[in-house]
Amino acid sequence: MKMLYQQMLAFFGVILVTLAVVSILFIRSTTSNVWETSFDQLEQYTDVLKDRAVDSNTYLINSQFIQNSEEILKDQHVHFIIYDAKNNARYPAQAANGGAEPIASNYWKQLKNGNAVALPELTTNPADGKAQSMTIYYKPVFLDNELLFVIAAYAPVDNIQASIKKTEHNLLIAFLLSMLAAIVISYFVARYQTGRINRLRLATHQVAEGDYDVEVKVKGSQRDEVVALANDFQDMVQSLRASQAEIKRQEERRRQFMADAAHEMRTPLTTINGLLEGLAYDAIPEESKGESIQLMRRETNRLIRLVNENLDYEKIRTNQIMLNKQTFNATEALHDIVSQLTKKAQDAGDTITIEAAEEVPVFADHDRFVQVLFNITQNAIQFTQNGTITVRAKAGYHQTELAVTDSGIGMSPDQVKNIWERYYKADPSRKNTKYGESGLGLAIVHQLVTLHGGEIKVDSELGKGTTFTLTFPDEETAPKQAPITYTK
Numbered sequence: 001m002k003m004l005y006q007q008m009l010a011f012f013g014v015i016l017v018t019l020a021v022v023s024i025l026f027i028r029s030t031t032s033n034v035w036e037t038s039f040d041q042l043e044q045y046t047d048v049l050k051d052r053a054v055d056s057n058t059y060l061i062n063s064q065f066i067q068n069s070e071e072i073l074k075d076q077h078v079h080f081i082i083y084d085a086k087n088n089a090r091y092p093a094q095a096a097n098g099g100a101e102p103i104a105s106n107y108w109k110q111l112k113n114g115n116a117v118a119l120p121e122l123t124t125n126p127a128d129g130k131a132q133s134m135t136i137y138y139k140p141v142f143l144d145n146e147l148l149f150v151i152a153a154y155a156p157v158d159n160i161q162a163s164i165k166k167t168e169h170n171l172l173i174a175f176l177l178s179m180l181a182a183i184v185i186s187y188f189v190a191r192y193q194t195g196r197i198n199r200l201r202l203a204t205h206q207v208a209e210g211d212y213d214v215e216v217k218v219k220g221s222q223r224d225e226v227v228a229l230a231n232d233f234q235d236m237v238q239s240l241r242a243s244q245a246e247i248k249r250q251e252e253r254r255r256q257f258m259a260d261a262a263h264e265m266r267t268p269l270t271t272i273n274g275l276l277e278g279l280a281y282d283a284i285p286e287e288s289k290g291e292s293i294q295l296m297r298r299e300t301n302r303l304i305r306l307v308n309e310n311l312d313y314e315k316i317r318t319n320q321i322m323l324n325k326q327t328f329n330a331t332e333a334l335h336d337i338v339s340q341l342t343k344k345a346q347d348a349g350d351t352i353t354i355e356a357a358e359e360v361p362v363f364a365d366h367d368r369f370v371q372v373l374f375n376i377t378q379n380a381i382q383f384t385q386n387g388t389i390t391v392r393a394k395a396g397y398h399q400t401e402l403a404v405t406d407s408g409i410g411m412s413p414d415q416v417k418n419i420w421e422r423y424y425k426a427d428p429s430r431k432n433t434k435y436g437e438s439g440l441g442l443a444i445v446h447q448l449v450t451l452h453g454g455e456i457k458v459d460s461e462l463g464k465g466t467t468f469t470l471t472f473p474d475e476e477t478a479p480k481q482a483p484i485t486y487t488k
């Protein structure tokens with residue numbers, strides 16, 4: 001069944017049951033009220049007659065007074081019968097002449113005990129004994145504990161039933177009108193609810209079809225379940241959108257990586273292939289053969305380095321390398337690095353200096369630390385001609401701070417933004433220079449520093465020079481390495 005009808009049925013059911021219960025209670029209470037009022041009236045009449053129509057002392061009945069009273073109450077069809085102590089009718093005359101039935105003995109007993117009797121479920125007219133629905137009220141009159149008279153007041157129940165019928169009729173009309181109103185109201189309430197759910201359904205369809213830009217607007221308070229559902233739905237769509245974008249980004253990266261890797265490998269492979277062909281067809285003069293072989297070895301080494309660095313990068317990225325961290329003297333390590341690079345610096349006409357205290361402790365994996373600083377210093381030499389390169393180290397608050405400054409070609413802000421990307425080279429035409437040119441160095445450096453829980457920053461100005469600043473946290477603040485998922 002459609003939700004609209006389900007909701008309508010639920011509302012309608014609740015309203016129907018409520019109305020039915022209220023109506024039944026109302027009819028019952030008005031009916032008993034009407035009966036009670038009728039008996040109260042009859043009781044009042046008998047009270048008046050007791051005082052005015054019968055004389056307890058002289059044992060006389062004032063028939064005139066009773067007739068007048070009956071005349072006044074003609075519209076209500078109220079009549080009276082007066083019984084004497086022997087249960088014989090004394091008034092009116094035709095009743096006294098045997099027209100009236102005596103009071104039933106069980107009621108008579110109660111009357112003798114001094115209790116008035118009201119009979120609700122009546123069938124016979126006491127005046128003539130004919131079957132007729134009546135209300136009768138018997139009132140005993142005593143003198144010195146002696147029963148003298150019983151005054152009976154009676155009226156046909158037709159008028160009572162008529163008033164009850166009228167109430168029931170009015171109630172039925174009210175009931176029907178309420179039902180009509182209930183149908184209309186429940187329809188609108190149900191339509192409002194299902195409208196909101198349909199909007200969510202529509203949005204779900206859109207998302208299922210790959211449209212993540214949907215926005216479901218459902219009005220209402222935060223405590224409303226449908227509003228909460230809509231909000232949750234919106235959050236879900238947002239995270240779906242984000243993961244979709246991430247998948248696209250990853251795909252783009254993968255594609256770029258494949259293209260770059262292929263491009264990087266093509267150059268050395270073409271060179272080697274060319275030289276091999278030359279050798280095969282004896283196209284290379286004997287005296288150049290040694291040089292050709294040298295060139296091929298360099299190119300092969302370059303390829304090996306490229307593959308190794310890629311593997312290294314992936315291992316670091318996926319947290320598959322184990323850092324063997326310990327505290328050692330950074331200054332000593334820096335001296336080793338610089339002495340290895342002095343020759344290269346001299347070739348480029350650079351002066352390279354170290355500014356550091358004799359003992360600067362650093363907490364890191366020794367080999368990876370050297371790899372990082374070697375890369376950065378080598379870059380500095382590579383991009384500085386006839387300039388100066390300064391390598392600094394000092395102990396900071398819970399960390400070791402290092403900096404490599406050069407007075408080389410520098411970088412534009414745009415170039416700086418990309419240097420941590422794999423295969424990025426500010427000058428793509430630069431190929432096969434002396435110190436590596438794959439564009440992997442800084443990507444690996446960045447991963448390694450991050451893995452140590454440290455930071456690396458770069459300040460650079462085109463034509464002026466570059467400074468790389470690094471921090472390594474000390475043993476206390478360094479992060480514990482996550483468990484290795486795979487080690488070769």
Ligand SMILES: Nc1ncnc2c1ncn2[C@@H]1O[C@H](COP(=O)(O)OP(=O)(O)OP(=O)(O)O)[C@@H](O)[C@H]1O
Nearest residue numbers: 379380383410425426436437438439440441442466
């Ligand atoms: N000190 C520097 N001065 C100017 N540019 C720099 C400096 N260091 C890095 N760069 C720029 O950042 C790029 C990326 O450096 P990275 O070390 O990653 O690659 P690479 O040196 O070209 O190749 P390799 O992978 O062999 O190190 C460089 O190509 C260069 O354009």
Ligand SMILES: [Mg+2]
Nearest residue numbers: 375379441442
């Ligand atoms: Mg480099």
